[in-house]
Amino acid sequence: MxxxxxxxxxxxxxxxxxxxxxxxxxxxxxxxxxxxxxxxxxxxxxxxxxxxxxxxxxxxxxxxxxxxLVNSHGHWAMTLFRGYMDDAPLETWLQKAWKVEAAFVSPENVKVGSQLAMIEMIRGGTTCAADMYWQYRTTTEAAIQAGFRMVNGPSFTEIAGYKGKKSTEYPEALEYLDTYQSEPMVHCCIQMHSTYTTNESMMEDAGRILEDRGLLFITHASESRSEMELVHQKYGLTPIQVLERAGLLGPRSLLAHCVYLSNEEIDKLAETGTSVAHCPSSNLKLASGIARVADMVKAGVIVSIGTDGPASNNDLDMFHEAQLAAMVQKGITGDPTVLPAEIVFAMMTLGGARAIGMGDQLxxxxxxxxxxxxxxxxxxxxxxxxxxxxxxxxxxxxxxxxxxxxxxxxxxxxxxxMLTLDEKEIKQRVRKIADEVRKL
Ligand SMILES: [Zn+2]
The missing domain is CATH 2.30.40.10 (Urease, subunit C, domain 1)
Incomplete structure (x- = not known):
């Protein structure tokens, strides 16, 4: 009492x-x-x-x-491109996405796109979400302003961003962390787009910062067949093997997708305490495949739910995502008892909290x-x-x-x-940006 x-x-x-x-x-x-x-x-x-x-x-x-709810994987400001590049395979989708991003992901546009994402997520009961996107500093400020809990951090990639901007540089990453690591609403992390869009020197940089600061690491891994081929050509290994060699698996690592995993790799993730962000809508819509979630859960892997970006889903609805996660696993295993509702709800809440390293807080x-x-x-x-x-x-x-x-x-x-975001104004501004996107 x-x-x-x-x-x-x-x-x-x-x-x-x-x-x-x-x-x-x-x-x-x-x-x-x-x-x-x-x-x-x-x-x-x-x-x-x-x-x-x-x-x-x-x-x-x-x-x-x-x-x-904890949404463990997404690219918030892709709300700006919701429905813009549908019904295409991942490679074509990515090419189109990278082209439109080079023209439109200015700090001002990303801010309003992220604000729209937060409105959608709050409306759907999500209180904490991970973002991996351009202008991460702007998004962080927008989240603090809106009172939304976010997981964010510098992201390493060889992909060119807004007006050809190159990836995060090491000093820029440290500067971000110095500014936001003590901010209560921001759970800082270091990100890497994927093993096929980075290089060994980026992995070393990421690894060094992670070790120094004890942070969470987020990357896409083993999402599609073409990624498996690209990574094999580049390294002669699978994405999980590349990450393991770089010392990037472990209890502070969160991997999005993990559609193509061998039995040994599933055991490896369980042994090392590496978490997975399962994004079934994105995997199905881009025909990337179906992650072996039932097997992962059985092996003891921490599995959380992510919506991925709203250009590949096309919404940020965790309930929709969870329902799909449960149903698809039953369908592909032929076993209606796999992933019962209570386990799936745990993935939406505690699983997400554990995946981002806040299992005792959220x-x-x-x-x-x-x-x-x-x-x-x-x-x-x-x-x-x-x-x-x-x-x-x-x-x-x-x-x-x-x-x-x-x-x-x-x-x-x-x-x-909505009490912290002006929904009417934000929607109007996004529609204006969309008018420009249509002209590209
Ligand atoms: Zn993603």
């Missing part, structure tokens, strides 16, 4: 809480107390101490409160953790009746069912109204 003089910022009560704690408690008529950026107390509404001084009370009867509604929460309206026709909440969360619910979102103890969406 709390001290009598305690002052609380927010008390949310009267809802069903999906805690995702170690016992996987589901608390009916539950309440959550938030002080500052953290959850202070979780329990039954009837047990709420009466002597607290509470600044804001939110009564939510009939609603379901879940841990904020992903569950538990005293002491950061207050990142989403509240869902379960009164909808498509969620009636409810026998099993996990089943609904994975197979029936969608972004539109999320009504309130709290990030770092701050309410950023209330009754579906």
């Amino acid at each position: 709390a001290e009598p003089h305690i002052s609380i910022d927010i008390v949310i009560s009267g809802c069903t809480i999906i805690t995702m704690d170690a016992e996987r408690r589901i608390i009916e008529d539950g309440a959550v107390a938030i002080r500052g950026e953290r959850i202070l107390w979780v329990g039954n509404t009837s047990e709420l101490p009466t002597n607290w001084k509470v600044k804001q009370r939110i009564e939510l009867s009939g609603k379901v409160l879940i841990p904020g 992903g569950a509604v538990e005293a002491g953790r950061l207050a990142d929460l989403a509240i869902m309206d379960f009164d909808a026709a498509h969620l009636t009746p409810c026998y099993d909440i996990y089943s609904h969360l994975v197979y029936a619910a969608g972004s539109a069912d999320v009504c309130d979102v709290v990030i770092n103890g701050r309410v950023v969406m209330r009754n579906r109204e």
Whole structure:
């Protein structure tokens, strides 16, 4: 029980809480107390101490409160190119993407594209997301301004960016980290586009910074057949072997896609504690293939869910992604028992938190953790009746069912109204940019 003089910022009560704690408690008529950026107390509404001084009370009867979702892989500002390069294989898609990016990924455009991405993600219950894109400094500032938790960092690549700009240089990477490593809403990392778009000297630079600073490392790996061929031509190895040789596998490494893995490689990821961001929409839409997620989970690999960029998905909806993840694995294994709903929901929350190295801070509604929460309206026709909440969360619910979102103890969406981003203005600005993109 709390001290009598305690002052609380927010008390949310009267809802069903999906805690995702170690016992996987589901608390009916539950309440959550938030002080500052953290959850202070979780329990039954009837047990709420009466002597607290509470600044804001939110009564939510009939609603379901879940841990904020963690989107472990994406390229936010590609919202600008949503639907621009569909129905093409990855190589053609990439060529088109790189051309349009060279013309349009200015700091101003990336900022507004990223703001649109954050609106979409908050509306879908996502409270923390990884980004890998040009103008990462601008995006970081936009996320801080919006009160959105982001995973971001310099990205090494040989691909030319805006107006032919070359990849991150070593000093530029350090400068970014010096500025943002102590920023509470930014979880800094070092990124590399992939083994086929970088070189050994970039890998060494990335490795050196990672070792010095103890940071998370993110890259694309083993996404498509053509990547496997390119990497084989370049190094005589698979992408996983290249990363292993460069010392880039381990508990602080997060690999996006991992569609083409051998049994040995799956075991290697499990042994080294390397995490995977599974992005089924992107893999299916680009016909890259289907990742062996059921096998990875069985082997003990930490698997999280990522939407990838909105130009290859084409949305940032974690519910859609999770449903697809579960269904595709059942379809390809011929076994409806693989990836049950509770496991998939854990991938959307705790799996994401663990994959980004914040497994003890995010992903569950538990005293002491950061207050990142989403509240869902379960009164909808498509969620009636409810026998099993996990089943609904994975197979029936969608972004539109999320009504309130709290990030770092701050309410950023209330009754579906965005409180930290001007949605109308941002959409108008993106449409203007799209008018220019059409002329390219
Ligand atoms: Zn990606």
